[in-house]
Amino acid sequence: MAKRIYVAYTGGTIGMKPTDSGYAPGDNLMALLSEKLPADVMKSLPEFELFEYEQLIDSSNIRPDNWKQIASDIAARYEDYDGFVVLHGTDTMAYSCSMMSFMLQNLNKPVIFTGSQIPLCEARTDGLENFVGALSVATDDRIKEVCLYFNGRLMRGNRSRKLNAYWFDAFDSPNYPWLGRADIHIELNEQLLWQSQGKETFLLDCDSDPHVLPLCLFPGITAQWLETAFQQPYSAFILRTYGTGNGPDQDQELLKVLTDASAKGKVIVNQTQCHRGTVRQGSYAAGSALARTGMVSGYDATPEALFCKLHHLFSMGMSPKQVREQIGINLCGELSQ
Numbered sequence: 001m002a003k004r005i006y007v008a009y010t011g012g013t014i015g016m017k018p019t020d021s022g023y024a025p026g027d028n029l030m031a032l033l034s035e036k037l038p039a040d041v042m043k044s045l046p047e048f049e050l051f052e053y054e055q056l057i058d059s060s061n062i063r064p065d066n067w068k069q070i071a072s073d074i075a076a077r078y079e080d081y082d083g084f085v086v087l088h089g090t091d092t093m094a095y096s097c098s099m100m101s102f103m104l105q106n107l108n109k110p111v112i113f114t115g116s117q118i119p120l121c122e123a124r125t126d127g128l129e130n131f132v133g134a135l136s137v138a139t140d141d142r143i144k145e146v147c148l149y150f151n152g153r154l155m156r157g158n159r160s161r162k163l164n165a166y167w168f169d170a171f172d173s174p175n176y177p178w179l180g181r182a183d184i185h186i187e188l189n190e191q192l193l194w195q196s197q198g199k200e201t202f203l204l205d206c207d208s209d210p211h212v213l214p215l216c217l218f219p220g221i222t223a224q225w226l227e228t229a230f231q232q233p234y235s236a237f238i239l240r241t242y243g244t245g246n247g248p249d250q251d252q253e254l255l256k257v258l259t260d261a262s263a264k265g266k267v268i269v270n271q272t273q274c275h276r277g278t279v280r281q282g283s284y285a286a287g288s289a290l291a292r293t294g295m296v297s298g299y300d301a302t303p304e305a306l307f308c309k310l311h312h313l314f315s316m317g318m319s320p321k322q323v324r325e326q327i328g329i330n331l332c333g334e335l336s337q
């Protein structure tokens with residue numbers, strides 16, 4: 001039987017139009033696609049239905065409520081389609097893919113995010129290839145996870161990052177190999193695909209207010225600076241440290257601020273500022289000191305995946321103790337653990 005794909009158009013460059021203040025979200029994407037794709041080409045594509053969101057956004061406006069909308073939308077139509085494509089702005093696509101991987105677990109069908117660097121309305125658009133590629137990938141029933149497809153690369157959604165604001169190769173997956181490539185043929189690295197652990201588990205709770213504050217170590221950071229940050233009303237803090245998870249272990253005052261915050265129930269996760277690699281808090285004395293304050297390792301999760309995982313776990317109502325435990329567990333391919 002022919003596969004049917006659901007396409008959710010949430011906004012982003014792919015459907016944008018030029019305005020006096022630069023590109024802005026544009027509606028009626030189906031008309032634009034029909035203009036760009038001759039009828040016989042359109043007919044050769046997998047069968048799809050495009051649903052355009054009422055409020056199309058530049059993805060820089062993404063909020064947890066948008067994640068709830070996208071996840072609920074897919075969950076509500078899950079039985080009716082064989083695969084799902086989400087058209088999304090590239091700026092925060094890595095966050096949204098990550099969030100979907102936590103909200104839509106044990107998928108048995110593909111959910112493929114894509115978008116473009118140049119809008120479909122422009123001559124040099126990369127949107128057509130990305131759209132058609134994502135649509136084809138979404139018919140492949142070997143894929144049972146949330147992926148990001150862009151410029152011929154198929155990546156695990158919660159491993160992907162936007163790393164280039166200008167290239168068509170905007171995305172990469174620094175800590176996990178690509179799941180596949182679309183050249184003349186679409187080839188998957190089957191052994192890398194996520195295997196669902198049972199029946200679909202849709203965990204659609206997603207609190208509107210953020211739970212997580214990302215922080216970054218910098219040379220000369222003071223205990224007072226950190227203390228002020230920990231007074232903010234967040235449940236979790238991602239501290240982006242140096243190298244394998246190291247920090248200023250000679251600053252006893254700063255270590256005390258970290259210890260006190262953890263003791264008060266703040267979840268503080270150690271994430272490296274490095275682009276590739278993993279946190280190993282015991283590799284150096286400067287990392288062991290952080291571990292002794294109660295900080296937990298974020299291992300090799302991307303900043304986007306870690307942010308979304310923490311938001312997801314707190315939205316599920318978990319206690320700080322439970323969240324600390326879950327951070328080290330590979331829930332849906334986000335960690336190499």
Ligand code: ASP
Pocket residue numbers: 011012013014057058059060088089090091092115116117
């Ligand atoms: N600002 C745009 C967005 O994220 C960028 C893009 O889609 O490429 O919506």
